[in-house]
Amino acid sequence: MNVDMPNIMKLKDIIHETYAALSANKVRSGLTMLGIVIGISSVIAMVSIGTGASNTISSSIEALGSNLIQITPGAQRTQGFAASAGRGGAKTLTNEDAAAISAQISGVQAVDPEVSSRYQITAKGTNTNTSVTGVTEVYPQIRNVEVAEGSFISSIHNNSAAKVAVLGPTTRDDLFGEGSNAVGQVIRINGLQFKIIGVTVAKGGSGFQNQDDIIYIPVKSAQRYLSGDQYLTTIAVQATTPTVMSQVQADITTLLLNRHKIKEATLADFSVLNQSDILSSASSITSTLTYLLAAIGGISLLVGGIGIMNMMLTTVTERTKEIGLRKAIGARKKDISTQFLAEAIALTLVGGIIGIVLGWLISFVVNLSGLVATSVSLASVLLAFGVSAATGIIFGYYPARRAANLSPIDALRYE
């Protein structure tokens, strides 16, 4: 009896056997793999859409300004976004309210009284309908707006109620053509001529409302020529630091309640919104949304994994005679279990790679459609890859062990 020690099966042969076995029934292997493809791609696509939506919302809220507190007319019925539904609906805020906030409350960096409404705009035969906002010279500082060409509205413009306007880039493109020089041209707002003195820098991002489609004019001019009264639609207040925001918010509420002679805070005819409140409630909503989407993807991945286990169990039964033959000619338990485990892992890995590519494509198409700026993170790809490999091992292990433990005699006799 020769004594050459039993050696171990080579990796190349395991790959060869796996390929031969899986290609023997291509339709079944393909359909099983499809389960994993759908699972992995939905995890990647869903997470990227969720993350993208979350980023879009956060950045459009941040673009509104830093350390920003907004006071709008109308009752404060609910927290968060819904409060803005009352915006412009009531006329309760005045120029004097804005002046009082500026004069009496500490921790305030700047106060911008604003009047905003939509008007039909005409210029050289073109026309558009957009938001016209009356602002003061502090607006750019509070709202993170920069001027690209010309200059912004100054205090002199405001004091004299000058008929000057600064256009958002989108409005400029609509009226004068993309990238054209609009400074010095004249537009008509509600029939009145306004001279363009500047164009702002695009804020970019595909927000839920375009912050670049806007016309700024001096607030005094807006009140005198357009609204015809002394009321404001928004008072934007910038606090000096983020830490004093809630104190400033409380002080403004007290001050305005006194000025409006209202005793109960719940009956207030205005709302005071803190930007960080909006941001945190928005981000908690979007992260819940992301988890929900990931969970949907995860469930389809689980279903795909069970599909793999089902196929492998069927395969083990179908190939009982083959297992018997392999064992008779000397395959060890380890050889048999490795073979079946390798088949399950190959299915999930190939399915996982296709799923990652497909998920990335879906995310890319969603991005192209402009709905949400999606981003596929490396972490979600690695996670999906790890999960698909783990799925193969977990769902392939039981069928593989069943195959390995078959007795060669029973397996050979199996009909």
Add this chain to the structure above:
Amino acid sequence: MIEINNITKTYGSGDTAFKALNGVSFTIEDGEFVAIMGPSGSGKSTMMHILGCLDTPTTGTYFLDGKDVSTLTDEELADIRRLHIGFVFQAFNLLPRTTVMRNVMLPLVYAGVEEEEREERSRKALISAGMTESHFFHKSNQLSGGQIQRVAIARALVNDPSLILADEPTGNLDTRTGEIVLGTFQKLNKEHGRTIILITHEHDVAEYADRIITLRDGVVISDSKSHERRHAKHYEA
């Protein structure tokens, strides 16, 4: 050399216990061509399983080339099968949709033999079994019944075994093809000195061996030289 001493094999226990083998002893020298014959239920299948190290006896000893293999574990038996025994079965000998070459080299694949060496050894084995080179890369489902058995014989030879065990190798073949296969065994025995054990229930088939051990009800009822020894008319197809 094979030494079987007083082997018994009992299936089940208590009232339902069934003794398939009831004290079998014989010795087979290297280079013998032995047929183990008996009707169904005689214990010859159980004998084949024990001789082929697919199973272990309940009592008794089995020495294969001086090594006691009657008390080995499943994994140790797999090692013995891979290195020292070649099998030819009645049916389902080859992996479906797999080339002749790949089928023959399978025991060497499990032994981790290098690719070049195993291809060389597989070619030699296929030629010894009477296969023509043009069939080496045919898929197993493109072969005739006789060709399948020859490929199975080649695979049984490829690991240079101490023993080739053929279980009803002609059971699915017509008489003429069966004779060709039996001729291949005779040639391997005479010209290459291979030890061959042929399990069959047909006396006509057993007559191709040099010695016939007959089993009945789990015991050896005769062990003698073949009386009317048959010679296959032709070794080759």
